[in-house]
Amino acid sequence: MSITTPQQLEKLHRECRAKRERDKKRVIVCCGTGCLANGAAEIVEAFHKTLKERKIEGFSVEAVKETGCHGFCEQGPLVVIEPHGTFYTHVKPKDVANIIDKSIADNQVIETLLYTDPVTNTKIERYPDVPFFSHQQRIALRNLGKIAANDIREYIAVGGYQALAKVLTSMKPDQIIQEMTDSGLRGRGGAGFLTGKKWRTCASIKDEPRYVICNGDEGDPGAFMDRSIMEGDPHSVLEGMMICAFAVGSNQGYIYVREEYPLAVIHLQKAINDCEREGLLGDNILGTGFSFRIRIARGAGAFVCGESSALMKSVAGEIGEPRAKYVRSVVKGLFDKPTVLNNVETFANVPIIIVKGADWYKSIGVPTSTGTKAFSLVGKVKNTGLIEIPMGMTLREIIYDIGGGIINDRPFKAVQTGGPSGGCLPESKLDLPVDFDTLTKAGSMMGSGGMIVMDDRTCIVDLAKYFLNFLVSESCGKCVPCREGLYQLHRIVTRITEGKATEADLAKAEKLSDAIVLGSLCGLGQSGANPFLSTIKYFRDEYLTHIREKRCPAGVCKALIRYEINDKCTGCVACVPACAYDSITGEKKKLHVIHQDKCTKCGACYAVCTYDAIDVI
Amino acid sequence: MTHDFSRLPELIDRHPRSPESLIMILQEIQREYRYLPCEALMQTAYALGVPLSRVFSAATFYNVFSLNPKGEKVIRVCVGTACHIRGAALIQDQLENLLHIKAGETSEDMKYTLEVVACVGACAMAPVVTVNEKYHGSVNPSRVKKLLKDK
Numbered sequence: 001m002s003i004t005t006p007q008q009l010e011k012l013h014r015e016c017r018a019k020r021e022r023d024k025k026r027v028i029v030c031c032g033t034g035c036l037a038n039g040a041a042e043i044v045e046a047f048h049k050t051l052k053e054r055k056i057e058g059f060s061v062e063a064v065k066e067t068g069c070h071g072f073c074e075q076g077p078l079v080v081i082e083p084h085g086t087f088y089t090h091v092k093p094k095d096v097a098n099i100i101d102k103s104i105a106d107n108q109v110i111e112t113l114l115y116t117d118p119v120t121n122t123k124i125e126r127y128p129d130v131p132f133f134s135h136q137q138r139i140a141l142r143n144l145g146k147i148a149a150n151d152i153r154e155y156i157a158v159g160g161y162q163a164l165a166k167v168l169t170s171m172k173p174d175q176i177i178q179e180m181t182d183s184g185l186r187g188r189g190g191a192g193f194l195t196g197k198k199w200r201t202c203a204s205i206k207d208e209p210r211y212v213i214c215n216g217d218e219g220d221p222g223a224f225m226d227r228s229i230m231e232g233d234p235h236s237v238l239e240g241m242m243i244c245a246f247a248v249g250s251n252q253g254y255i256y257v258r259e260e261y262p263l264a265v266i267h268l269q270k271a272i273n274d275c276e277r278e279g280l281l282g283d284n285i286l287g288t289g290f291s292f293r294i295r296i297a298r299g300a301g302a303f304v305c306g307e308s309s310a311l312m313k314s315v316a317g318e319i320g321e322p323r324a325k326y327v328r329s330v331v332k333g334l335f336d337k338p339t340v341l342n343n344v345e346t347f348a349n350v351p352i353i354i355v356k357g358a359d360w361y362k363s364i365g366v367p368t369s370t371g372t373k374a375f376s377l378v379g380k381v382k383n384t385g386l387i388e389i390p391m392g393m394t395l396r397e398i399i400y401d402i403g404g405g406i407i408n409d410r411p412f413k414a415v416q417t418g419g420p421s422g423g424c425l426p427e428s429k430l431d432l433p434v435d436f437d438t439l440t441k442a443g444s445m446m447g448s449g450g451m452i453v454m455d456d457r458t459c460i461v462d463l464a465k466y467f468l469n470f471l472v473s474e475s476c477g478k479c480v481p482c483r484e485g486l487y488q489l490h491r492i493v494t495r496i497t498e499g500k501a502t503e504a505d506l507a508k509a510e511k512l513s514d515a516i517v518l519g520s521l522c523g524l525g526q527s528g529a530n531p532f533l534s535t536i537k538y539f540r541d542e543y544l545t546h547i548r549e550k551r552c553p554a555g556v557c558k559a560l561i562r563y564e565i566n567d568k569c570t571g572c573v574a575c576v577p578a579c580a581y582d583s584i585t586g587e588k589k590k591l592h593v594i595h596q597d598k599c600t601k602c603g604a605c606y607a608v609c610t611y612d613a614i615d616v617i
Numbered sequence: 618m619t620h621d622f623s624r625l626p627e628l629i630d631r632h633p634r635s636p637e638s639l640i641m642i643l644q645e646i647q648r649e650y651r652y653l654p655c656e657a658l659m660q661t662a663y664a665l666g667v668p669l670s671r672v673f674s675a676a677t678f679y680n681v682f683s684l685n686p687k688g689e690k691v692i693r694v695c696v697g698t699a700c701h702i703r704g705a706a707l708i709q710d711q712l713e714n715l716l717h718i719k720a721g722e723t724s725e726d727m728k729y730t731l732e733v734v735a736c737v738g739a740c741a742m743a744p745v746v747t748v749n750e751k752y753h754g755s756v757n758p759s760r761v762k763k764l765l766k767d768k
Contacts (some may be wrong), residue, residue, distance in 0.1 A: 033739050037752035073741035073754075221697030221736035259681045260737050262750070300640055301680030303735065317637040319678040376740050378699035384741040416698065450740075452698050466701050470735060476678075578758055580714045602710045604758040 002279035005287045006165040009156070016157035023063045025104065028080040030145060032069025032228055033263060034385075035076035039093070040066075043077050046096035054097075056105045065154075068232010070145035071386030072132055075115060080127050080145070087127040088113040118382050118404050132383045135402045137364070139372045140188070140348040141225075141388045143233040149267055152274040155235040161280060163351035164242050168288040171354075173203060176247040180350070182358035184370035189215055189306075189343030190418065190447045191523075192369070192436040195350075198340055202330045203248040205338040212245045212253040213334060213341045216264065217311060219303040220419030221470065223450035225374040226344035228386050230257065230264035233348065234271035238281070238294060240347030243354060245292045248340055253294040254315055259301045268296055303420075303474035307522050308333070308341050310476070321478045322522035343448065345374055365391030369435035373446070379416075379453040380407050389434070396430040399453055410455040413554075414539070418447030420467045421527030423534025424460065443534050445527075459556035460539040461546055465493045467531030475524065482525030485516040489532060496543060498559040499550035506543060510536065555616030558601045562617050565592050569613040575605035622656050624649065629664045636667050639675055643682055651691075652683045688723045688730040692716075692748050692764075697736030699743040704757075708744055709733060711761045729765075 003009050027047065031040045044066055051061045070078050075089035081103050088099065088110070095113060102108040114123040115130055124130050138144070147154035155161070167176050181196025202210060214237060218226040229237060241253045257265050272294050275281040283291045297315045304310045310320035312334045333339025349371065353361045365371050369391040375398070378384045382404035389398060395415055399405070406412050414424040423444030425432070432438050436446045454463070468490040477483045492509045495501040513529035520526045536543060545551050552560040565575075571589040583599040586592030594605070594614075606614045628645040632638035639661070646657045653676050662669040676682045694700075694709045713719055716729050723730040739745045742754025746764060753764055 033752065034742050034754065037739060037742060037745075037754045071741075073739070218738065219735070221701075222699045222740050223736070224738035224740055227738040258738075260734065298641070298644060300644060300682065302678065314640065315637075317635075317639040317641070317675075319675050376699075378740040378743060379702050384699075384743075386741070419698075450698065452702065454702060458702050463702070466698070474735075580711060600710075603704070603707050604711065607704065607707065607758050 002277070003286065004279055006169050009161060009165050009286065012153075013156050013159070013162065016153045020154070020157045024083050025059055025063060026082040027064045027099075027104065028067050028082060028145065029064065030068075030070045030076060030078040030080075031066040031149065032071075032073065032076075032144075032232060033224075034069065034073025035078055036263075038076040038090075040077040042093045043079065043091055043096060046093040047100070050097050050100055054100060056100065059104055065148040066150070067147060068144045068149040069228035069386055071141070071228070072130075072383070073386070074384045078145075079113075085127040086125060087115055087130060089115045131404070132385065132387075132402055135389070135397065136387050137372050137390050138388045139352060139364070140229065140345045140374055141233075141386070142352065143236060144228060144386075145232070147233070149232045149234070150270055152235060152271065152278060155233075159355065160235050160351075161239055163354035164239050164246075164280070165286060166354055167243050167246055168286055168290055173247045173249065176243065176354070177203060179354065179358050180247075183353045183361040184358075184367075185346065185349055185353060185361065186369060186436060187343060188345035188349070188373065188448065190421075190445065192446060195342060195346055198330055198342070199244060199248050201328075202338045202340045205331055207338055208249075209252060209337055210248055210250040211334045211337060211339040212241050212248065212250045213312070213315065213339060214241055214253070214255040214347055215306065215308075215311060215341055215343050216255055216257040216261070217299050217306040218258055218261075218344070218448060219306040219474075220448050220450045222378055222416075222452045223376045223419060223448050225376055225386060225449045227258075227261050227264055229344050229348050229374075230255075230261065231267050234264075234268045235275075236348045236351055237268070237344055238271055238275060240342075240350035241294060242281070242285070242292055243350050244340055244342065244347070246290055248338075250340070251291050251293065253292065254297050254334070255294060256297045256299060256305070256311055256315060258299045265296060265298060272296070302476075303470075304476045304522075304524055307524055309522070311341065312339065319476075321476045322524070324521055345449070366433065366435050368437055373434070373449060375449045375451045377403050377451050377453070380410070380455040380458065381405070381453040382407055391435045392433045394431050394433055395425065398434065398451070399430070403453065406453065406455050410457065412453070413456050413458055414454045414460065416444075416452040416454065416463070417450065418445035418530075419450050420470050421445065421523065421530050422447045422450075423530055424454075424463070424538065426538040429538075443537050457554050457556070459497075459552055459554035460535045460542045461493065461497050461552075462554075462556045464531045464535045465490065465497055468493055471524065471528050471531070475528070479519070479521040479525060481516045481519035482521070482528055485512055485519070486525075486528050488512060489516065489529060493532060496546050497552070497557040499546065499557075501547050503544075503547055506536075506547065561601060562596060563594050563599060563601060563603070563606060564615050564617055565594055566613055566615050567591065568611050570611055572611065574608050574610070575614070578604045578608040580604065620650060620654055620656075622654070622660075625657055625660050626664075629661060634664055634666075636665055636671075639665060639667065639672065640679070643672070643676060647682055651687045652685055685723065686727070688727050690728060690748055691730045691732060692746065693732045693734045693737070694720070695735075695737045695739070695743070695745040695747070696733045697740060697743070699740035700736075700745055703743040705744045707758060708746060708756055708761060711758055712746075715762065715765065
């Protein structure tokens with residue numbers, strides 16, 4: 001059935017909500033990429049199969065919902081039993097019958113499946129009480145893990161498309177733009193440009209057609225916020241785009257999705273098809289005369305295509321080389337027409353700002369960075385996953401309260417934000433509030449939301465080499481400072497990790513970095529030297545140890561370390577098969593030896609030894 | 618390697634015959650043959666009325682396209698930042714050693730292709746390896762051999 005008036009949408013909303021309230025008892029199976037990798041699909045199948053055999057009164061198989069990512073991927077597969085919010089982790093198909101018998105039919109809690117807090121070592125029963133979730137505030141991720149990702153009716157039940165109805169029936173485009181400007185929402189893709197201002201510029205250009213593009217090319221390695229939103233709550237992105245299109249006067253939108261995200265494409269396409277069927281996309285939406293269509297453009301694996309002008313070229317079927325932005329893409333963008341390009345998370349924030357108002361949104365966060373920000377908190381932290389926090393929370397609160405601290409309680413070394421173009425902050429900066437301006441001032445940047453925590457076993461110079469290597473291979477090659485400069489910078493840093501560099505090389509690298517920053521054409525090149533510049537700023541000593549003492553304090557740089565077995569060795573022989581190069585010998589229950597002539601320093605023995613018997617020297 | 622190219626016109630016609638469709642058509646061909654055969658590049662250029670050089674430029678610019686056939690199993694080691702600091706290089710090392718090929722190569726019997734990928738967006742379970750479309754999280758050196766045996 002097609003929805004042709006706002007009244008019909010309201011009626012459908014009431015019906016869907018009533019149904020949701022009736023089915024109070026629900027089983028939520030997280031089907032984000034993380035949980036799917038851990039076997040969530042088999043869990044869903046087990047529920048379907050078991051519920052066919054066992055009839056539970058007042059509970060049908062329809063109440064088993066496959067939702068998007070909860071964010072706590074490491075504990076997956078996750079199952080939540082509503083309305084109590086019982087939170088089960090690491091669920092296996094064989095647990096399902098037990099969950100049905102005890103938790104669904106009899107409201108009991110199964111102790112063994114509960115989450116254990118690594119800090120207090122106690123079991124936690126309910127989902128909202130888990131520290132990982134309780135310190136968060138979810139706005140952009142509001143529906144993740146709450147509604148079935150693939151069901152438009154679930155989205156409508158929780159108030160979906162109410163914002164669209166509101167703008168189409170009671171707001172003028174100018175009012176919408178004013179509301180976005182007042183809310184202070186800044187672009188979540190990294191640059192932090194004011195969303196309202198971007199929309200206003202686009203709307204003011206006297207040229208047609210205008211385009212709306214959603215940037216789902218989440219290229220930063222170590223970040224997966226946008227992926228989770230596109231997979232778990234695709235409708236909020238579509239609704240945000242529709243509101244934007246109405247505000248700037250556009251009839252055609254594109255979502256550019258990364259090649260590595262096939263599930264996101266499937267869910268977005270299903271959402272688009274559902275909207276077209278229900279009359280929420282297409283001609284004369286809700287009978288208001290507004291027409292809008294959305295197409296998906298799939299990326300083809302190029303980091304530079306996250307840059308606006310390169311992305312637009314890629315949508316147009318060309319190779320993704322950026323252009324100089326004397327004229328901004330909001331003026332001349334896709335097919336040389338005015339184009340609004342916003343990030344997935346930005347669009348996901350739009351509907352709720354329209355419904356709750358700019359004042360509400362402004363009241364969250366700090367004055368210059370309003371609202372919340374999603375981060376992927378990963379690396380050497382106990383609770384890794386997807387989080388959303390109000391702007392202004394300190395890095396320490398994020399890493400220790402939500403993240404639970406460093407794995408094995410090792411010393412904290414640095415936190416990296418902003419992807420390859422961002423920077424590393426040391427312990428002394430942990431009490432800084434997280435917002436756009438503070439992070440930039442400290443020498444890092446907000447970026448799209450990757451937050452990678454490192455302990456003392458991570459080598460900063462190796463990390464710089466890693467990012468530079470990434471940027472060298474992703475440089476499109478159009479301009480010389482980026483193409484040649486980054487290549488040479490990478491060579492110098494590589495020499496440092498091999499103990500072959502001098503202090504003069506360090507000075508040369510600093511000079512070269514300045515040239516790359518000044519001379520490059522697009523954002524990728526202009527920030528391309530950041531992996532080096534931001535690490536030399538806070539970790540110069542570590543660079544100097546590599547150069548002067550030919551030593552890697554973290555025990556990472558292969559040319560500067562060797563592995564040796566100490567007398568804690570029990571002769572358990574676990575390391576012998578782990579070594580692919582046959583370089584470890586020894587009798588059972590006797591001290592083993594690593595033969596340095598055969599050892600490639602791959603670290604496999606170190607990773608398998610449970611007796612702390614292998615030293616990195 | 619010989620292929621049945623009779624499906625090519627159908628793959629090309631899934632999209633409007635204009636230069637804007639170039640990348641989408643190449644993606645269709647890549648999905649079908651798991652690489653871009655020379656014949657397909659020529660037919661695409663002809664159908665869209667663009668020079669072959671432009672098709673070749675797109676085919677070599679984007680990482681997803683390959684001009685060489687891929688093995689039955691495509692193993693991708695994620696080397697995103699989160700995976701990197703949790704030991705992705707070690708996993709890559711082990712796979713290269715077990716398969717006797719380097720990243721980017723295909724084994725002679727066409728069974729395995731080993732690739733590295735910048736990030737697959739499953740960072741919370743680092744390090745991650747994907748085998749064809751299936752994700753394997755928290756991979757450690759002792760699990761690598763088992764990964765190869767998995768169907």
